[in-house]
Amino acid sequence: MPLYFSEHEVVLPGQLLSDxxxxxxxxxxxxxxxxxxxxVGLATIRNNRICVIAFKGAYRPQVGDEVIGVISDVKPxxxxxxxxxxxxxxxxxxxxxxxxxxxxxxxxxxxxxxxxSSLRGIILEHTRKMRRFDKGLLISIHPxxxxxxxxxxxxxxxxxxxxTGCRIVVGRNGLIVISGPSPAQEFAAVTAxxxxxxxxxxxxxxxxxxxxxxxxxxxxxx
Numbered sequence: 497m498p499l500y501f502s503e504h505e506v507v508l509p510g511q512l513l514s515d516x517x518x519x520x521x522x523x524x525x526x527x528x529x530x531x532x533x534x535x536v537g538l539a540t541i542r543n544n545r546i547c548v549i550a551f552k553g554a555y556r557p558q559v560g561d562e563v564i565g566v567i568s569d570v571k572p573x574x575x576x577x578x579x580x581x582x583x584x585x586x587x588x589x590x591x592x593x594x595x596x597x598x599x600x601x602x603x604x605x606x607x608x609x610x611x612x613s614s615l616r617g618i619i620l621e622h623t624r625k626m627r628r629f630d631k632g633l634l635i636s637i638h639p640x641x642x643x644x645x646x647x648x649x650x651x652x653x654x655x656x657x658x659x660t661g662c663r664i665v666v667g668r669n670g671l672i673v674i675s676g677p678s679p680a681q682e683f684a685a686v687t688a689x690x691x692x693x694x695x696x697x698x699x700x701x702x703x704x705x706x707x708x709x710x711x712x713x714x715x716x717x718x
Contacts (some may be wrong), residue, residue, distance in 0.1 A: 521545030555637035557613040564667030585618035632675030637693040639670035645698040660685040684712040
C-alpha cells in the first residue's frame with residue numbers, strides 16, 4: 497500500500513500516512529484501518545513501522561537501538577552507564593572475571609545495543625559489538641533529531657563523514673562520538689551536526705550542510 501509522506505517529512509497530528517494500519521508505530525494511531533500522525537514531528541520508517549519522531553520529548557529506548565553512554569559505576573557483576581539526562585542503563589555480566597578483564601573504568605565512553613527496555617530499567621547487551629572509544633569528541637544533540645542527522649539510507653551522516661574525513665558513531669539516545677584526522681576536521685563535523693539539529697525541519701538542508709562544511713574546511717568559518 498502507498499505511503500502518503502516522504503522520509504523525514506514534517507507531519508502534523510491527524511495527517512494521513514498510510515492505508516495499512518498494521519504498520520502503525522511510535523507517534524501514530526490507527527483509525528478505520530489507516531495510519532495517522534499522533535503528534536508534530538518527522539515521519540520515518542523503523543523496522544517496517546511508520547513512526548513520527550517528536551521534535552521535543554525524552555528519548556524512549558527501543559530494543560536493538562545502538563546507544564552511546566558513559567560508565568558511571570563499576571560493580572562486581574557489571575556496569576552502570578549514563579545514557580543522557582535522567583537515563584541510565586546497566587550491563588549485567590555474571591562472571592566477575594569477565595568484568596575485570598574488560599578493563600572498563602568510570603568515565604569511559606562506550607557504545608552498545610539495547611537488550612531490554614521496560615519498567616525494570618534499560619539493559620544493554622554485552623557482546624563483541626560493544627566497544628570502548630579511546631579517543632575523539634563526545635557531543636550530544638536532541639534524540640528526536642537523530643533520524644534527520646542520519647538521513648535517508650544514511651545520506652546525511654555519510655556525507656558529513658566523507659567531507660570531513662571523520663569517524664562518526666551516532667547513538668540513538670543523542671550522544672555522538674567524533675574522531676578525525678585533525679582538530680579542524682573535527683570542528684567541521686561538530687558544526688555540521690549542530691546545524692542539522694537546529695535546522696532539521698527545513699528544506700534543502702543537505703546542500704546547505706555541504707556548503708557549510710566546505711566553507712569551514714577552506715577557512716571561511718571559524
